Amino acid sequence: MNMKSMLLGLVAATSMMVSTQVLASGGDMHLKHAEINVADQEQLLRGLTVFTDVCMGCHSAKYVTYKGLMDYPELGISREMADELRGDKALTSGMTTDLSPEDAKESYGKVPPDLSLIVPGRRGGADYIYSLLTGYTHDPAGKVADGNYNEVFPGHLIAMPDPLSWLDHDEADTADLEKQANDVSAFLAFIGDPHQNERRAIGGYVMGFLLLLALVLFLLKREIWKDVH
């Protein structure tokens, strides 16, 4: 066996391990798939509305400023809209909830986490958020109070009360609630890494350039080595 075939073998072995590992980390909870597109302005803006109307009652996204909402081309909201959203907060202020940590602790027993990085910061990412929002059910054991039992939350006992009122919703509302959950997941996925679309776009050019460079250098190397035997 030479070093090359050996390396290939190692790579294959490693990637097998990596893939079983990734499967394993999905673990026992089966996440639903979130239909999101972080480059879809309409979905992101709908998600923003869900975020400000529902989530921001308790959660902040302190790393996202109102000015940022205007500046990110994916959102591109108008100055008027930004003014409306921020109320009396500064344009450069982060999107912070008006619920004080003390009050939150008193009402829910916990301070709700900041959501700026919730998608990169949770296994399953946007799928997890979507599954969580549509994961409220009755506790099969009948112990946990309604609204505090969630299928995908680790340990199932969740302090956040069913924000989209998913539990026992009317059949007719399912599509709408799923859409809200998808939209806000998309928004959260976007703000988790707000330069991701730009990054992928630039990445395409970088890869193109490097391919060309590699080709030129390959030909150059071959030319220079052609009389070495």
Add this chain to the structure above:
Amino acid sequence: MLDTIMKTKVFGWVDRRLGLEAIIKSQLTEYPAPKNLNWMWVFGALAMTVLMLQVITGIFLAMYYKPSAMLTDGGFSVAFDSVERIMRDVNFGWLIRYMHAVGASFFFLVVYIHMGRGMYYGSYKEPRELIWIVGVVILLIMQGAAFFGYLLPWGQMSFWGATVITNLFGAIPVLGEYIGQILMGGFSVGDPTLNRFFSLHYLFPLLLVAIVGGHIHALHTVHSNNPDGIDLDQHDPKNVVTFHPYVTMKDAFAVSVFLLFYSYVVFFNPQMGGYFIEVDNYVPANNLQTPAHIAPVWYLTPWYTILRSFEVKLVGIAAMGASLAILFVYPFLDRSKVRSARYRPMYQGMVIMFFIDVIVLGYCGHSAPTETLKLVGQIATAYYFVFFLALPFLPMIEKTRPLPEGV
């Protein structure tokens, strides 16, 4: 082009004062490299490339990064906030940060392959022992630099990883507790730890640059080994090519291919599914809440498995230390006169097993511990040491294949 530059007046002026021409000749245009070197010999140049990328991106990150654990709104910290500032508000900050974070993983990937090459072709053996030994020093410093750097974003994994490792020192008798406290700057990982880790994280790569200089100097004294592991007359043009332009062009092509892989990850998959940037590190450090599963980043997991393979913590620490220390004496444990595994049938099998063994160790160290994995880890740990300790006895039973006359 080099010729044209060397004929200019300015070059002549500098040359008379620095002896540049002699250096260029002896190190580049007339420095001999075996002409049968295969692609495994490009990884040294790749390691140098990543080292440079890390230093440059690191310098820019340090312009915006703030090493302070002081709490800010939402349970974050000044340090965590400053990293998010870089990711969101600094022009192309996201690029610099991802290049640096992804670069750390690529650095280890490249250096591990580089070491594997040396092990396979016997580059650590006489007369290249010091190249190898300096290399092991480099490896230790790299691991230190990575460990220090990982604390800086002050996320959950940063905090708990550093806590687990610094606590290890506490288990060492007599001096352990003291060393731990010196490292942490207190009795637990906190703001003083963050400050000194930042300082050391800046220092270590600069040490690396200097030590890599020594590594190359040692190499240029004894010259490169080759895939056949045979001694070559370095003055015979039948055996060698000049470093420039032959090897420089080969390396340049290799660098461009490397950059393709690296850029793919940086631009399209910087977290690499939690392997390069761990999910839990997007959660701010919280000293009251231990993450469900603490594991070091992939490149440190083989050693973590060795550590965890022993019931008694102190034995685990000793084993982990020994697994690194044994690398220093590797050139002296191996007593075969033949270098390359190509001509050593038994060693060849053993060293390939060793590579697989290290991957298995890494896998076990990354996964949540189970009984089976623990056993697998223990067996892999045993083989890790058996590999080295069997080397002195190998020449007694190994029938090596005849070496080729030349290249």
